[in-house]
Amino acid sequence: RIDIAKTMLMCLIHDIVEIEAGDTYAYDDDGKKNQHSREEAAADHIFGLLPNDQRDELRALFEEFDSGNTPEANFARAMDNFQPILLNNSNNGSDWREHGVSRDMVEARQKRTIPGSRVIYDIIETILDKNVKKGSLKA
Numbered sequence: 610r611i612d613i614a615k616t617m618l619m620c621l622i623h624d625i626v627e628i629e630a631g632d633t634y635a636y637d638d639d640g641k642k643n644q645h646s647r648e649e650a651a652a653d654h655i656f657g658l659l660p661n662d663q664r665d666e667l668r669a670l671f672e673e674f675d676s677g678n679t680p681e682a683n684f685a686r687a688m689d690n691f692q693p694i695l696l697n698n699s700n701n702g703s704d705w706r707e708h709g710v711s712r713d714m715v716e717a718r719q720k721r722t723i724p725g726s727r728v729i730y731d732i733i734e735t736i737l738d739k740n741v742k743k744g745s746l747k748a
Contacts, residue, residue: 610680611680611681611684612681615670615681616681616684616685616688618670619670619671619673619674619681619682619685620674620685620688620689622667622670622671622674623671623674623685623689625655626648626651626652626655626671627648627651629651629652629654629655630644630647630648630650630651631647633647634708635693635718636708636710636714636718652668652671656668656671674686677721677724683724683725684725684726685725686721686722686724686725687721687722687723687724687725687726687729687730688725688729690718690719690721690722690733691722691729691732691733694715694719694733694736694737695736697740697745697746698736698739698740701743701745702740702743702745702746703745705740705745705746705747706745706746709747710746710747711746711747711748712737712741712746712747712748715733715737715746716737719733
């Protein structure tokens with residue numbers, strides 16, 4: 610059981626910070642090198658525009674998402690991981706093919722999904738099976 614409203618707000622706040630920081634492609638090792646510092650600076654900027662009570666409340670939700678230490682954070686992270694799988698599945702794996710992504714790479718990233726939802730992880734495995742068979746994702 611999770612607080613759905615809190616989880617949705619957590620997802621939105623996380624995405625707003627990513628928009629400000631510049632989203633990092635999941636398999637961009639160079640981009641990941643400074644991802645955390647870019648997102649921290651973006652969070653400081655965005656939350657710094659708010660009144661103190663709102664700043665503190667929303668910053669806490671942002672940090673809770675990153676920590677992955679609550680059921681809400683784990684489910685929010687699972688949904689954040691699931692979304693690009695659905696997009697790649699809908700575009701016949703064009704992003705995976707363009708970037709030379711393998712199933713092992715996707716599965717390594719998706720291990721973060723399991724604490725949030727085993728059901729979603731199982732759906733992801735089915736999608737990956739389908740895309741490997743179609744040649745949209747390297748085996």
